[in-house]
């Protein structure tokens with residue numbers, strides 16, 4: 602148990618699969634810790650062993666681009682975790698494989714209450730080159746599922762969401778990591794009202810602080826204008842301001858209850874999104890929105906990257922200070938409310 606809870610020093614495990622019902626990371630094969638492929642060598646620290654076979658699978662939490670995520674339970678302690686299985690060697694595209702190794706490396710490095718914790722990284726047999734990431738289990742799902750339950754979120758809860766995500770971004774950016782895929786489904790929630798940034802499947806570590814970052818990775822809908830057209834909207838794209846744009850769009854979506862840049866029912870194809878993001882009217886908020894929320898969203902959704910507020914500036918924004926005393930409680934209550942009580 603101690604090994605599994607100690608996260609940073611022990612980042613790899615020996616996975617000895619049990620016959621049935623337990624974690625089936627490789628369909629019942631016995632998996633041993635082996636030297637990682639060169640690209641992932643830095644991501645897997647050799648360490649003392651732990652029997653991952655002590656984890657039993659409870660349910661599938663979801664399927665991401667990189668692999669399946671299971672909810673698992675430690676058979677002796679009853680402790681719950683999420684186990685994400687990654688299969689870089691199944692990917693024919695070298696860029697996708699590199700991105701998976703990058704996700705592993707980022708999870709290995711990060712250590713913040715606002716970023717989902719990775720307790721351990723398991724590498725399976727050399728032949729398969731698969732990995733399993735043992736993550737802290739976030740028991741209230743993600744903000745996309747929360748939105749589907751309640752249709753929209755009240756401002757006070759949103760201020761708490763924004764505050765915690767900004768703290769996560771502040772930490773990541775201080776580590777020179779840009780997330781590049783901030784959106785409701787990548788923000789995980791637990792019943793204590795904690796929001797944590799997850800899914801580093803398209804994130805990037807900036808080797809130089811102003812390294813350009815022009816690729817079309819991340820969910821297109823939440824991309825900032827400079828990622829489509831760097832020359833017009835911000836020169837060399839550094840990624841940090843792109844995370845702020847995505848946060849602004851996320852907050853607005855959670856307030857409105859639908860993706861703000863397209864009409865409800867409009868097909869979210871690449872061309873429609875690009876036009877809406879780069880040339881469309883700024884999304885309008887209903888009369889019910891406070892001035893502080895309007896100003897916050899506008900500060901994030903400036904088309905020119907250098908006019909957008911930084912994460913540090915946003916942490917002191919009046920929208921966050923307005924709800925400071927109540928926001929955490931409102932979010933926690935919301936998590937306990939039955940479906941669509943706010944509608």
Ligand SMILES: Nc1ncnc2c1ncn2[C@@H]1O[C@H](COP(=O)(O)OP(=O)(O)OP(=O)(O)O)[C@@H](O)[C@H]1O
Pocket residue numbers: 662663664665666667668669670683685717736737738739740742743786787789799800802
């Ligand atoms: N630590 C966790 N605790 C609880 N649920 C999790 C955890 N990590 C991931 N999930 C859930 O598992 C599902 C898959 O997550 P994952 O991060 O692999 O991909 P994704 O964000 O859904 O997809 P993609 O990789 O395509 O962006 C999501 O629904 C997510 O909410």
